[in-house]
Amino acid sequence: MNAQMKRGLLDICVLAAIKDEDSYGYKIIKDMKPYIELSEATLYTILKRLEAADQLTVRSIEQDGRLRKYYHITGTGLKRIEEFKDEWKEVVLLYQFITKEGHHE
C-alpha cells in the first residue's frame, strides 16, 4: 500500500483499537496483527501523534509490579473515526468510478 495512504489509515486503526475499551501498546499490536503487521517504532510514532492531537490520553497503571501505559480515546478521537467513515464513503464512490468498465462509450 502507498505509504501516505497507510499512514492515514493506521491512525484510524489505532483509534479503533482503543475505541471500546482502553488498551495498551502490546495489545494494540496483537489486535491488529490479523489485519496488518505494525512495528513498535510505527506504533510509538502514531501514539505520540494522536496524543499531540488530543485524540487520546495516556495514563500509567501499575500491574504485576511494573507500569503499563493505557491509552484512552477522547471525544476528538471518536469524532476522527466518524469523519473517516464519512470520507470512506466518498472513496468507495471513487473506487466504483475507477473500476467501472466502458467509460468511453
Added chain:
Amino acid sequence: MNKQEFLSRLKEELIGLPEDDIAERLDFYAEMIDERIDDGLSEDEAISDIGPIEKVVSEIIAEIPFTRLIKEKIKPKRRIRTWEIILLVLGFPVWFPLLISAAALVFSLFVVLWALVISLWAVDISFAVASLGSALGGILLIIHGERQQGFILLGSGLILAGLAIMLFFASKAATAGGWKLTKKIILGIKTLFIGKEKI
C-alpha cells in the same frame, strides 16, 4: 542479549535525540519486552521477537522527520563560549565552503544516480523509435522491389525491437533500484544526525 543490554544499546544508538524522548522510547520498548515475557516468552525470545537492534533503530529513524533531526542537532547542548563564536566567525571562510561542497557532493550523487536511470530510458526509447523506423522502411523497400536491402532493414528493425523490449525491463528495474537507493541514502544521511556520539 538480555533486556538491559538491548535497552542500553538502543540508548547509545539514539543519542542525539532529546533526552526525554529517548527515555520515553526506552520505557516503551521495556514495556514491550515485559509484555512478551508475560505472554510466556523467555527474555531472549522476547527481544528477538522485537527484532535486531539495527532494524529497530532504522525504523525509529525512518519515522522521525528530517527537519526535526536537524533541529535537534543544531540546538547547542550547552552555552557556546565567546571564543567559540569568534572561532566560528573567523573560520567561516573555511567551514562554509566545506559545508557547501559536502551538500553539493550528496546532491551530485543523486544527479548521477538519476541521470543513469534517465539515460537508460532514453536509449530504450531511441531503440524503440529506430526499430519502428527500420521496420517501416524495410517494408517500403520490399514493396518497391528492393527486396534484399528491404529484408536487411526489416530484420535490423526486429532486432532493435527485441533490444528495446529487453531494455524496457532493465530500465524498469533500474528505476525501482534507483528509488530504493535514494531511500537508503536518505536514511544514511538521517543516521548521521543521531547515534553514538563520542566526545
